[in-house]
Amino acid sequence: xxxxxxxxxxxxxxxxxxxxxxxxxxxxxxxxxxxxxxxxxxxxxxxxxxxxxxxxxxxxxxxxxxxxxxxxxxxxxxxxxxxxxxxxxxxxxxxxxxxxxxxxxxxxxxxxxxxxxxxxxxxxxxxxxxxxxxxxxxxxxxxxxxxxxxxxxxxxxxxxxxxxxxxxxxxxxxxxxxxxxxxxxxxxxxxxxxxxxxxxxxxxxxxxxxxxxxxxxxxxxxxxxxxxxxxxxxxxxxxxxxxxxxxxxxxxxxxxxxxxxxxxxxxxxxxxxxxxxxxxxxxxxxxxxxxxxxxxxxxxxxxxxxxxxxxxxxxxxxxxxxxxxxxxxxxxxxxxxxxxxxxxxxxxxxxxxxxxxxxxxxxxxxxxxxxxxxxxxxxxxxxxxxxxxxxxxxxxxxxxxxxxxxxxxxxxxxxxxxxxxxxxxxxxxxxxxxxxxxxxxxxxxxxxxxxxxxxxxxxxxxxxxxxxxxxxxxxxxxxxxxxxxxxxxxxxxxxxxxxxxxxxxxxxxxxxxxxxxxxxxxxxxxxxxxxxxxxxxxxxxxxxxxxxxxxxxxxxxxxxxxxxxxxxxxxxxxxxxxxxxxxxxxxxxxxxxxxxxxxxxxxxxxxxxxxxxxxxxxxxxxxxxxxxxxxxxxxxxxxxxxxxxxxxxxxxxxxxxxxxxxxxxxxxxxxxxxxxxxxxxxxxxxxxxxxxxxxxxxxxxxxxxxxxxxxxxxxxxxxxxxxxxxxxxxxxxxxxxxxxxxxxxxxxxxxxxxxxxxxxxxxxxxxxxxxxxxxxxxxxxxxxxxxxxxxxxxxxxxxxxxxxxxxxxxxxxxxxxxxxxxxxxxxxxxxxxxxxxxxxxxxxxxxxxxxxxxxxxxxxxxxxxxxxxxxxxxxxxxxxxxxxxxxxxx
Numbered sequence: 001x002x003x004x005x006x007x008x009x010x011x012x013x014x015x016x017x018x019x020x021x022x023x024x025x026x027x028x029x030x031x032x033x034x035x036x037x038x039x040x041x042x043x044x045x046x047x048x049x050x051x052x053x054x055x056x057x058x059x060x061x062x063x064x065x066x067x068x069x070x071x072x073x074x075x076x077x078x079x080x081x082x083x084x085x086x087x088x089x090x091x092x093x094x095x096x097x098x099x100x101x102x103x104x105x106x107x108x109x110x111x112x113x114x115x116x117x118x119x120x121x122x123x124x125x126x127x128x129x130x131x132x133x134x135x136x137x138x139x140x141x142x143x144x145x146x147x148x149x150x151x152x153x154x155x156x157x158x159x160x161x162x163x164x165x166x167x168x169x170x171x172x173x174x175x176x177x178x179x180x181x182x183x184x185x186x187x188x189x190x191x192x193x194x195x196x197x198x199x200x201x202x203x204x205x206x207x208x209x210x211x212x213x214x215x216x217x218x219x220x221x222x223x224x225x226x227x228x229x230x231x232x233x234x235x236x237x238x239x240x241x242x243x244x245x246x247x248x249x250x251x252x253x254x255x256x257x258x259x260x261x262x263x264x265x266x267x268x269x270x271x272x273x274x275x276x277x278x279x280x281x282x283x284x285x286x287x288x289x290x291x292x293x294x295x296x297x298x299x300x301x302x303x304x305x306x307x308x309x310x311x312x313x314x315x316x317x318x319x320x321x322x323x324x325x326x327x328x329x330x331x332x333x334x335x336x337x338x339x340x341x342x343x344x345x346x347x348x349x350x351x352x353x354x355x356x357x358x359x360x361x362x363x364x365x366x367x368x369x370x371x372x373x374x375x376x377x378x379x380x381x382x383x384x385x386x387x388x389x390x391x392x393x394x395x396x397x398x399x400x401x402x403x404x405x406x407x408x409x410x411x412x413x414x415x416x417x418x419x420x421x422x423x424x425x426x427x428x429x430x431x432x433x434x435x436x437x438x439x440x441x442x443x444x445x446x447x448x449x450x451x452x453x454x455x456x457x458x459x460x461x462x463x464x465x466x467x468x469x470x471x472x473x474x475x476x477x478x479x480x481x482x483x484x485x486x487x488x489x490x491x492x493x494x495x496x497x498x499x500x501x502x503x504x505x506x507x508x509x510x511x512x513x514x515x516x517x518x519x520x521x522x523x524x525x526x527x528x529x530x531x532x533x534x535x536x537x538x539x540x541x542x543x544x545x546x547x548x549x550x551x552x553x554x555x556x557x558x559x560x561x562x563x564x565x566x567x568x569x570x571x572x573x574x575x576x577x578x579x580x581x582x583x584x585x586x587x588x589x590x591x592x593x594x595x596x597x598x599x600x601x602x603x604x605x606x607x608x609x610x611x612x613x614x615x616x617x618x619x620x621x622x623x624x625x626x627x628x629x630x631x632x633x634x635x636x637x638x639x640x641x642x643x644x645x646x647x648x649x650x651x652x653x654x655x656x657x658x659x660x661x662x663x664x665x666x667x668x669x670x671x672x673x674x675x676x677x678x679x680x681x682x683x684x685x686x687x688x689x690x691x692x693x694x695x696x697x698x699x700x701x702x703x704x705x706x707x708x709x710x711x712x713x714x715x716x717x718x719x720x721x722x723x724x725x726x727x728x729x730x731x732x733x734x735x736x737x738x739x740x741x742x743x744x745x746x747x748x749x750x751x752x753x754x755x756x757x758x759x760x761x762x763x764x765x766x767x768x769x770x771x772x773x774x775x776x777x778x779x780x781x782x783x784x785x786x787x788x789x790x791x792x793x794x795x796x797x798x799x800x801x802x803x804x805x806x807x808x809x810x811x812x813x814x815x816x817x818x819x820x821x822x823x824x825x826x827x828x829x830x831x832x833x834x835x836x837x838x839x840x841x842x843x844x845x846x847x848x849x850x851x852x853x854x855x856x857x858x859x860x861x862x863x864x865x866x867x868x869x870x871x872x873x874x875x876x877x878x879x880x881x882x883x884x885x886x887x888x889x890x
Contacts, residue, residue, distance in 0.1 A: 024090045026060040027718075028779070029053045029072060031234065032096040032125055037834070041074040041097070056829060072097065082660070094718045110178070110213040111205055111225060116566045118605035118617035119212050120654055120667040120709065122146075124204040131784070131823050133198055134840035134883040135244045135275070136160070137191045139169075143788055143819075144772065146667075146709035146727040147208050147222075149764040151851040154316030154357075154875055155279035156386065157286075158192020163764040164208055165669065166705050166731040167221025170628070170679075173213060174224045177305070179394060179412050180217055184485060184511035184549045185629040193390040193416075195309050196271040196288020199240075199252045202229045208709070209652050209669055210621040214491070214555045215507050216572040216601050220623065220648050220673065229256055230303065231265030231294035237890045244883035248275035254290075263296030278878045279316050280357040281382040286311025301398040308391030314382035315420070316357040319852065319873035321860050326876070327351045329848055333815060334869035343862060349434045354848065354876045359384040361436035365524070367446065381438060383476060388418030390483075406493040408505075414485040421520050425474035425528070438523070445472040446524030465527065465534045472525020477542075482514040487551075499562045507553035507574070516544035516583075544584050545637070547629050550577040567606035574599050576626040582637040590637055599626040599645055605652075615656045623648040631677050631697055640681070640697035641742055647674040664712035671705040682800055684741055687749050694741055694749065698800055702734040703761055724771035729792070731761040733799050736807075755807035756799035762811050762855065765790035770818075780827040791816035795853035795872050806865070812872050817849030819877075836887040843880050851877040 029041040037057025044050035046069040051061045065086050070093070073079035077097040084093065112121040122145045133141045137160035139150040150162040162169050170187035173180060176197070182189055204226050207213075211223035235258035242250040254269030271288040290307040323330035323341040327350045330336045341350055360382040364375040392414045399407045429437040443449075448459040448470075462471045491505035519528055519537050527534050530541040553574035560567045578595045605619030625646040633639055650671040657664045678698060686692040707729040714722045733756035741750045760766070770788035777783065797811040825838040856865045857873040864871040 022062050023065050023086050024060060024062050025086065025093060026058070026090065027093040027095060028057045029059065029074070029095045029097065030057055031077075032098045032127070038074045038077070038097060041072060041095075043095075044071050044073070045069070056834075092718055110175075110211075110215075110223075111227075112207055112212045115609055115615045115656065115658070116561070116607060117212050118567070118607040118619045118654070119207050120209060120652060120665070120669070121205055121207040121212075122711070124206065126201055126203060129198050129201060129204070130887075131782075131825060131838060132786070132821070132840070134823075134842055135242070135248050135250070135881065136842070138194065138198055138204075139191060142206060144723070144725060144770065144786060145206055146711050146725045146768065147707065147729070148206065149768065149790065151875070152878060153852055154282070154318075155277065155878055156192075156282050156315040157275070157277065157284035157313040158190065158195055158311065158386070159313075159315060160191050164206070164221035165671065165707060166729055166761050166764050166766065168763065171220035172222050172224060173211070173215075173217035173219040174226070175213070175217070176226045176392070177228055177394070177396075178225075179392070179410060179487075179489065180215065181392070181414075182217075184483075184509065184551070185513050185547050187628060190388070190390075192286070192311055192313060192386060193309055193388060195273070195286055195311060196252070196269070196290070197226065197228075197307070197309075199254055199271055199288070200228045200267065200269045200290045200292075200307075202227045202233065208667070209671070210601075210603055210619070210623065210648075210650050212568075214503065214505070214557045214570055214572060215489075216553050216555065216574040216599060220625070220671070228290070228292060228305070228307075229267045230292055231259050231267075231296070231301070233265075233267060234258055238887065240885055240887040242883055242885035244275070245881045246276040246278055248883065249273060259294075259296075265294040267292045267294075277314060278355060278881055280355045281360040281380065282314045282316060282357065283382070284311070284313040286313070299399055299401050301400075303394070303396040303398070305396075306391060306393040308389060310389035312385060312387035314357075314360070315384040315386055316359060316875075317384045317422075318358070318859070319854055319857065319875050320356075320358065322850070322869060322872075322874050322876075323350050324352055325354050325356055325874075326848065330869070333848075336870045340864075340870050349430075349432075352434050354879060356434060357382070358430070358434060359436070361431070361438035363438035363442050365442065381476075383421060383423050383436065383438075385421045386418070387420075388416065390414060390416035390418075404495045408489075408491045408493075410489040412487050412489070414483070416481070416483040416485075418482070419478045419480040419518075421476050421478045423474060424477040425472070428474075441474045442524040444524075445470060445474065445522065460525065462529070465529060469526035470524070472522045472528045475519055475523055475525065475528050476521035478518050478520035480514070480516050480518055483512060485509070485511045499560055501559040501561075502557070503559075504554070504556035507551070507555065509549075509551040511547075511549040511551075513547040513549075515547065516540045517542040542584075543635075544582075546581040546583075548577075548579040548581070549629060551575075564609040565606065568604065570601070570603040572601045574626065578629060578632045580629075580633040580637055585637060592633060592637060592639060595632055595639060595643075597626045597632075597643065597645065599624045613657060613659055617654045617656075618652065620651045621649070623650075628677060630681060634681065634695040634697075636695070640695070641746065642699060643697065644675050644699045646676060648672070649674075661716060662712065662714045665710070667709040669705070669707055669709075673703045673705070675699050676701045676703050678798060678800065682798070684750075684752065686743065688743070694743060696739060696741055698739050700735065700737045701756075701799055704730075704732055704734055705761070706730045707766075719776040721774040722771065723774075725769060725788075727768040729766035731764075731766055733757065733759045733761060735799055739800070752803060753807075754800050754803045756797075756802045757808065759797065759799065759802065759808070759810055760792075760794045760813075761797075762794035763796040763852070765793040767792035767816075781825065783822075783824040785820065785822055787818060787820045789816065789818045795855035797855045801856065806867075809867050811855045812853065812868050814850050814853050817847060817877075818845075819847060819849070820844050830888075832890060834889045836885075836889075838885045838887070840883045841880065842882070843878065846880040847877075848879075849877045850874045 029038045041053040051059050053059045071081045072095045139160050139162035142148045147165045153159050174189045207223040211219045233256045237255040240252040250273035252271040256267040269290040274285050288309045292305040295302045366375045394412045396410045448457050460470045487509035493503040495501045519535050555572035557570045580592045582590045601623045603621035607617040609615045652669040655666045683693040683695045709727045711725040736755040736757045738751045738753045772786035774784040793814045794811040822841045822844050827836050852875040853872045856871045
């Protein structure tokens with residue numbers, strides 16, 4: 001018995017010692033872009049033992065204590081390895097895997113690769129868009145990217161703008177699956193045309209500076225590459241319903257088959273949104289559709305895709321003096337004298353509130369029938385409405401006969417139709433509440449006006465045109481901007497060995513933009529007149545012209561990679577052709593001759609991986625950019641004299657660090673822009689005839705953009721992620737020159753000197769810092785707080801206006817501001833469905849801040865030219881907003 005007890009105690013001791021040497025490892029394996037669990041992912045340890053993730057992506061395994069290397073892999077994803085020490089009784093190791101970057105994406109979309117491509121870039125995964133976008137336009141999620149400044153401007157849905165390193169989105173190349181989408185005439189991007197794209201975005205990459213694109217695209221500030229879901233996406237069906245402040249509602253439904261056994265893959269999505277808008281009467285109503293079909297045929301992958309977003313939304317188009325919105329803020333924060341605001345009181349009214357929009361009013365579409373007045377229903381009308389539909393269709397063939405050669409051919413077509421409305425005719429009258437007196441407009445057009453002399457109603461009859469119909473004196477017009485655009489993008493990629501890769505191709509585009517004004521709503525009248533012509537609803541008037549642009553480009557790229565070094569040289573050239581057709585010239589239709597202007601780009605760079613954790617890179621480039629359409633022809637259908645290309649020279653240095661728990665990037669850049677165009681070619685009064693305005697195409701405007709960017713991510717434990725950023729810019733005009741003004745005969749009339757040397761470039765914050773903290777308090781939940789500070793921002797300034805006593809005067813420096821956003825979510829499972837419940841609060845502190853401003857705005861009433869707050873017109877940013885969404889994925 002004694003020996004039995006001794007042996008039993010010894011057995012218990014040994015078993016306890018063995019157990020004490022073991023520990024449990026648990027975790028979850030998810031997709032880095034979508035946060036979806038990767039069912040069946042392999043988790044293999046160096047000791048040869050392993051396990052697989054279950055339906056929820058979870059795994060657990062018991063191991064001996066010690067040091068391990070673990071490898072996690074899943075079909076279609078990049079495998080990762082990680083070293084760790086197992087000492088505690090239980091250790092949590094979560095893993096996120098990235099989708100393998102398809103060679104097709106690298107070749108076609110010019111995606112930069114970490115520790116290889118020598119450019120500054122930031123990847124924005126789909127999960128970040130899902131968690132942080134809320135009800136905003138797509139560019140707004142990029143405000144936590146160094147060097148990026150995005151605002152909602154007047155608050156209209158889809159009216160956002162974005163700048164990168166101080167360059168507006170006219171000079172940022174935006175590409176969807178490798179296809180350029182910037183407007184061919186003016187370079188602008190209208191985000192309302194792409195509002196549902198976030199539902200099918202696989203990832204988004206923002207390259208800052210000249211970027212890695214092989215094409216001769218306008219990437220002065222940077223490049224945005226948006227990649228949509230396709231055959232490489234995970235199979236599933238998803239539904240998402242979002243609601244938010246001011247009646248916002250967005251419903252999304254989508255599915256993707258992934259790659260089927262027959263090589264077919266289908267992705268489709270539809271969405272619909274509506275809302276009243278945070279700004280008064282900035283309502284929104286729109287739909288989105290997307291279909292992409294991929295088919296693998298031998299060595300070919302064929303893709304057919306189409307998407308579009310028919311929409312309409314109310315707008316707040318014009319800035320106003322600060323006191324119109326908030327008198328207390330204007331006087332106490334902006335130091336605008338009270339007497340100045342009193343002078344504005346009678347003209348504009350004050351203290352209307354930050355949501356104030358002067359473009360709308362209420363009225364009855366009343367009528368008199370058989371002597372009885374019928375009021376009809378009360379109608380609220382925002383006279384500024386944007387409506388547009390711009391579907392884009394693409395056919396793509398990607399051929400990979402072997403691992404060394406790839407050929408991609410993309411045919412695309414974009415057809416845009418729509419415009420924007422506004423008032424035309426007699427001056428608008430405003431009520432005491434600051435809204436347009438639309439009832440007065442309707443009554444005058446429908447019934448006439450009261451004549452106090454004859455003490456009777458005078459009908460709006462003009463016998464010159466009609467003795468029975470009512471002539472409208474104020475109407476709602478629409479400015480139409482249709483376009484028809486098609487192109488071919490053909491790219492090859494050849495790697496003869498492990499060191500060199502050669503790629504090149506052609507970029508062909510043809511674009512026709514149709515621009516005219518039409519009568520949209522007669523507001524009670526029967527007709528309207530312009531230039532002695534009687535007009536009905538739908539009739540064209542005022543202007544009617546076409547802008548035609550043809551583009552032919554060739555590009556070539558040589559990449560070299562050996563050991564720790566990778567480098568590239570890129571050359572591209574293009575020939576742009578312009579023609580303007582004016583249908584409203586006195587002699588009838590008038591076509592200009594085609595104007596051909598060549599341009600080119602030269603870029604090179606190198607990256608060196610110092611070790612497995614650090615890399616450094618450098619790139620330089622020169623861009624000769626062909627001018628925008630309105631810098632080639634003026635509104636009189638005349639070609640400008642002395643047309644010159646924009647010239648951009650840039651250099652950039654970068655450093656990257658990537659450790660197990662921390663990653664950081666540091667970038668320094670210098671960009672010199674010669675012959676930077678103004679957004680609109682100005683006009684000056686003729687010396688011979690002061691009533692005659694002569695358009696001026698200004699050459700020689702220069703700007704220097706210098707800056708430093710830092711961003712980092714730190715993950716001390718699996719449940720906590722900390723990110724930070726800093727961007728410091730020094731962007732200044734460098735121009736001081738004489739502008740020569742010629743009349744239409746080519747004779748020199750006058751010269752005008754302006755001086756903008758050393759003046760800060762406006763319209764974007766030159767100082768930006770902040771960060772985010774993302775915490776997972778318990779499994780499958782997260783809460784994130786993100787704060788960004790914007791400073792050193794100057795009101796938008798026209799450097800040509802710095803003449804005479806204004807020469808060398810600095811633009812108004814806007815107040816700095818800080819925005820704090822909160823997002824939180826919970827992932828859970830209902831039977832076979834994976835669900836997510838998310839919430840967002842934007843501007844949680846309800847900060848009052850100015851996001852956009854125009855310096856010395858002469859449209860203000862009254863107007864000043866003192867380069868200060870009272871002389872500026874502004875948009876205040878939006879206050880606190882919220883959204884809640886429920887997502888279901890099968």
